[in-house]
Each structure stands twice: as structure tokens, then as C-alpha cells.
Amino acid sequence: xxxxxxxxxxxxAEAWPDQIYDLLKQHGVRQVGLVPDAGHARLxxxxxxxxxxxxxxxxxxxxxxxxxxxxxxxxxxxVLLMQSSGVGNIINMLSVAIAHRTPCPILVTMRGDFGEFNxxxxxxxxxxxxxxxxxxxxxxxxxxxEDVAETVNATLRLAYNTYRPTATLLGxxxxxxxxxxx
Amino acid sequence: xxxxxxxxxxxLMRRDAVKALLENRDGMLAxxxxxxxxxxxxxxxxxxxxxxxxxxxxxAAVMGLGLALAQPGRKVCVITGDGEMxxxxxxxxxxxxxxxxxxxxxxxxxxxxxxxxxxxxxTKHGVDLxxxxxxxxxxxxxxxxxxxxxxxxxxxxxxxNGPIFAQVKIDEGTxxxxxxxxxxxxxxxxxxxxxxxxxxHLQ
Numbered sequence: 486x487x488x489x490x491x492x493x494x495x496x497x498a499e500a501w502p503d504q505i506y507d508l509l510k511q512h513g514v515r516q517v518g519l520v521p522d523a524g525h526a527r528l529x530x531x532x533x534x535x536x537x538x539x540x541x542x543x544x545x546x547x548x549x550x551x552x553x554x555x556x557x558x559x560x561x562x563x564v565l566l567m568q569s570s571g572v573g574n575i576i577n578m579l580s581v582a583i584a585h586r587t588p589c590p591i592l593v594t595m596r597g598d599f600g601e602f603n604x605x606x607x608x609x610x611x612x613x614x615x616x617x618x619x620x621x622x623x624x625x626x627x628x629x630x631e632d633v634a635e636t637v638n639a640t641l642r643l644a645y646n647t648y649r650p651t652a653t654l655l656g657x658x659x660x661x662x663x664x665x666x667x
Numbered sequence: 668x669x670x671x672x673x674x675x676x677x678x679l680m681r682r683d684a685v686k687a688l689l690e691n692r693d694g695m696l697a698x699x700x701x702x703x704x705x706x707x708x709x710x711x712x713x714x715x716x717x718x719x720x721x722x723x724x725x726x727a728a729v730m731g732l733g734l735a736l737a738q739p740g741r742k743v744c745v746i747t748g749d750g751e752m753x754x755x756x757x758x759x760x761x762x763x764x765x766x767x768x769x770x771x772x773x774x775x776x777x778x779x780x781x782x783x784x785x786x787x788x789x790t791k792h793g794v795d796l797x798x799x800x801x802x803x804x805x806x807x808x809x810x811x812x813x814x815x816x817x818x819x820x821x822x823x824x825x826x827x828n829g830p831i832f833a834q835v836k837i838d839e840g841t842x843x844x845x846x847x848x849x850x851x852x853x854x855x856x857x858x859x860x861x862x863x864x865x866x867x868h869l870q
Contacts, residue, residue: 516736539736541765543729544757551726551758555698555733558718558855560863560870563733581723581730584851 493596493660494523501633501659502527505592508634512641515539515561518549522568524594524660529566546571547578550650553589554581562645565591569598569613569654570606579620582650590644591622591652592637598657599628610657617652628656671814674838679817681775681837685746686711688773688821693742695825696734696858700727700747702782703842704775708746710845715861718854719847725755728772732762735770738862742769742827749776749790749834756799762830763804771824771831772800777839785839800832808832 495502505528509517517532517540519525532538543549549565556563567575572593582589596603597610617624623643627636633655640653671687672680685707689697698718699708705719720727731745752774762770778791790796800808811817811833820833848854859867 516733518733539765541732541736541761543761547726548729548755548758548761551723551729551755552733554723554726554855555730555735556737557733558696558730558858558862559734559737560859560867561733561737578723578726581720581726584722585855586852587855 493594493657494526495660499630499659501630503531504634505637506531508638508641509538509564510535512645513562514564516541516552516556516563517566518543518552518563519566520546520549520568520571522566522594524568524655525566525592546574549591550575550578550582550589554585554587557587562588564641565589567591567593569593569595570609572613572616573609576616576620579622579650583621586648587650588644588648589650590641591617591650592640592655593652594655594660595657600657614654617650620650622650622652624652624654626654626656628658630659633659671817673814674840676838676840678812678836678838679814680840681707681777682710682842684775684817684835684837687817688744688746688824692716693825695742695744696738696862698727698731698734698743698745698747700724700745700751702748702751703777704746704748704751705847706842706845707775709847710842713847715857717847718858721849721851724751725758727751728755728758728762731770731772732758732765732767735767736765739767739769741862742824743767743771744824745770745772747772747774748781749774749778749788749796750780752796753789753794756796759800759803759805759832763800766830768829769827770829771833773820773824773833773835775837776834777837779839781839781841790834796834797832800834805830805832809834811835
């Protein structure tokens, strides 16, 4: 089995990762916190290549929420990129963005969502939206490539204009499920 | 410079140590970690340049990182506790990789969880935060036990030769509560205004 078959990543023909990058530029995002995911790989490369963006790789996703708060204290907009399993790691830290009223947009690539192969991804993938919403985060979903840009734009606008954590869930249908031949 | 007292355990008094770090601060921004460090920075003099945390345990160091990256022309000092630092200890690696020259992380180490009944933390049992910070890659990571070492730390923080990590051994005695405002949007926005001016509210 090839490594590529194990990854859930959009093909090179998909335009939406570049559309997300363009939106981050339009909104003036200066700090990008992330824990890597294959679904975000191309977007992460674009951000790393941009000298106006400070890309901060985190050891756990909750650092990304803390980073967003620090960035906003200093007048910079941020975005947090992660996989759905990381949502489990940020639950309590979201209280920081809620209590301070900090813009904290989060772009989540889904696992355990649509044709998942790995049993360990399913519990958190199934609970991702409920957990975020239980913590007061406004959640939108995109499952079709043509919906991604509009949905991410709405998530960024809601965060920066209304001062709260927001999230777009990028469905596994967009990414292609890891099948391991099953 | 105010006097830095020694407690019954022979260790530095936390309030004196924090006051010394923040005296004549020249616009330095301070984040106070959840619990006693938030009260300590408030006791040193509440200010829009202070962000005392009422929550977010484990996040103080990376909050300081985000702020330091956004404001490279200002010094940022995170003052937090040993329990808070241990909860987010991976953030030492995240900070080290970014190498912010304007960021210092000062851990007030009383070897206990002071707000929850004085249960012992791992530092009481030999866990060495300085070694962990060094191992993460923060070259200037130091243990501070004396007033002289604390004043040297203060000078180096103000010189802006970061990132600096310091584990300051402090007396475990509980100090009177000195509480900052509890409405966190005020805490956030007063600091933003202090940094960015009235424009902060129109961003």
C-alpha cells in the first residue's frame, strides 16, 4: 500500500485550499496556528511560503487557541488549522476566547466522518460539531468543493466581526476517506 | 528598587519578586497565569499592561508567544505557576522554535497547587523545569533562588535578549488575595487599547 493511499488530502486539481489561502490574505490574517493534517497540507505550504504570515506549529491544538488570544491582544488576526480529533484537545481552552470575546476562527478537516477506515477516528469525528457547539462555537460545514470558500469566508467574518470562536468543518467527502483497500 | 524578602522557608517572597520584575517596566506587557500569579501581578499594581488570567490553565506561555509575535517592539513577560506550566509544558517547545527575542517566561515555583488545597506538584519531587526548557531549545533557561539572581533576571528581561525561561523558587506561604477585574473582555480590551490606541476598538 502506498503512503498516499493512507492520507486524506485533496487532489492537486482541487481549487479550495488555494481559495482558503486567498481568504486568509483578504482578511489580513498574520498568525496561523496549526497542528498538521493531510487535508490542510497544501494550505500550510502556502502559509509557510508567505513572509507576512507567522506560522506557529503547536504541540497540541489548545496552544492554538491560546495563540489566537495572544495575537489579538497584540492587534493581529489569526486562524487555527487542525484535524477533527484536535477539537477534543481545545474544549476548555475555548473558554479563553469566549470570556475575553476573542476572534478565534478554526478550520477543521474532518476524520471519522464519511467512510472512515480507522476506528479511533470515529468517536471524536462524530462528536466534533456537538463539542464545539456545546462550548459556544458557531459551526458551519462544507462538504462540496464549491461550498468551501463561501463557508470559510462566513466563519472568518463571524469571528472577526462578532468576537467569538467560530469553525468551519471541512467534510471528509472533500478530502477522500482513507480506505486501506477496504 | 524595592526590597526582595525571604520567607520562612528561606526562599524568595513571591509578591516581592513579581514587584521587582514589573517595577519601572517601560511598557512591558505582563500575562499572569491562572491562580496566584494573576493575583501577584495585580498586587504589583493593576494596569492595562497586565493580563491576569482567570482560566485557560496551561495556555499562558503561548498566549505570551502570540502577543510577542504581534508586538515585536515590546517586551512580553509571562509570569505563571509551576502547576500551570506543567499543564502546558509542550508549549516550551513551541516557544523555542519561534525564538521570540522579546518574550520571557517566569515560573513562580512554590512546588504546590496553591489554589486547590496545596497539593504537591511534580517540581516538589524533582521535576526540573529548567532542564525541560533547555531541552526544548530555550538556551537561556535558568534557576533563580536568590535576590541577586532575580535582579539579574530582571535586567536580562528588560534588555530584550529572549527568549528567557526562569524557574524562580519561591516561598510557599499563601498571600492575601488581590483580585483584578473579573470581566475578561475588559481585561482584553484595556490591553489592546493600551497597545493600539482607540483604533483597537475599530479593528
